[in-house]
Amino acid sequence: MESRITTKRVIIGPDNFKKVVDLSSPSKIGLPKGQIDTDFLSQIKPGNSFEVQGIKYHVLNCDTFDYIMHSLKRQTQIVYPKEGAYIAMRLDIFPGKRVGEAGTGSGAFTVYLSRAVGPYGRVYTYEQREEFYKLAQKNLSEFSEFDNVIMYNKSINYGIKERDLDAFFLDVRKPWEVLEEVRKALKPAGHLGILVPTTNQVSESLAALEKNGFYISEVSEIMLRKYKLIPQRLRPEDLMVGHTGYLIFAKKLEE
Known part of the structure; x- marks a missing residue:
């Protein structure tokens, strides 16, 4: 039986910011300052980071917890x-x-x-x-x-x-x-x-x-x-x- 691939990701940032997002949803993702779209996020491998308005965020896999x-x-x-x-x-x-x-x-x-x-x-x-x-x-x-x-x-x-x-x-x-x-x-x-x-x-x-x-x-x-x-x-x-x-x-x- 083949396993499914989850489209969920977790974005973490300063001040304990955490947000679970779905890459299959074609919408803008709101952040404390600014926003990004899911197409941009889907290009970032889990463990890597990106910046929006000078604030650094990291992308992680979404685990069961x-x-x-x-x-x-x-x-x-x-x-x-x-x-x-x-x-x-x-x-x-x-x-x-x-x-x-x-x-x-x-x-x-x-x-x-x-x-x-x-x-x-x-x-x-x-x-x-x-x-x-x-x-x-x-x-x-x-x-x-x-x-x-x-x-x-x-x-x-x-x-x-x-x-x-x-x-x-x-x-x-x-x-x-x-x-x-x-x-x-x-x-x-x-x-x-x-x-x-x-x-x-x-x-x-x-x-x-x-x-x-x-x-x-x-x-x-x-x-x-x-x-x-x-x-x-x-x-x-x-x-x-x-x-x-x-x-x-x-x-x-x-x-």
Whole structure:
């Protein structure tokens, strides 16, 4: 399977300026002072620089982090990178794996999963709300490297088509209501990850996991503190995101 070539680039400049742009869009790109067009930018190789009105800018490739955090259009809360990378490791996701997901939301974690499973893996993602489904489709089309995502505009309350999946990730309001369907979709000892924002949802999920024959391996929360990029006065940033979600990990047990 051939990989797609992304047309996204990142422009960085003084005073922490950063902008993700699309070379396929024939338009002017606004900068703090002046502007350039995409034809000009497409001639500059990543890592090289250009000047506009005496200000120097550099061009970089747009990686998954930049796309999700600075370009992806969202109408929902997303799975942030600090959780996404940890979820992928806890679910043992690597190239060739078959992974299920519900709900898709804006498609941020779906983009990450698509790259993680590679050209010969598959991601099966379910989203019941049509407006989110269409947005996720657009976001995936702009950055997915591989054609390996199968999308459904439906709720998994009505069933999951796939069987013998290696892993499943749930980011839905009431995960305890769909565990029976998820269990059918997972292979024996398959991995399950759940993301919920409140502690009462954690409690409900834990009780349902035990009832539905899952081994609960972990409940956790991930904090991330960033630092100011000033070598002479290195210290944490004044503000930080205190909470994004609770993570629950489990494995399917035999009947």
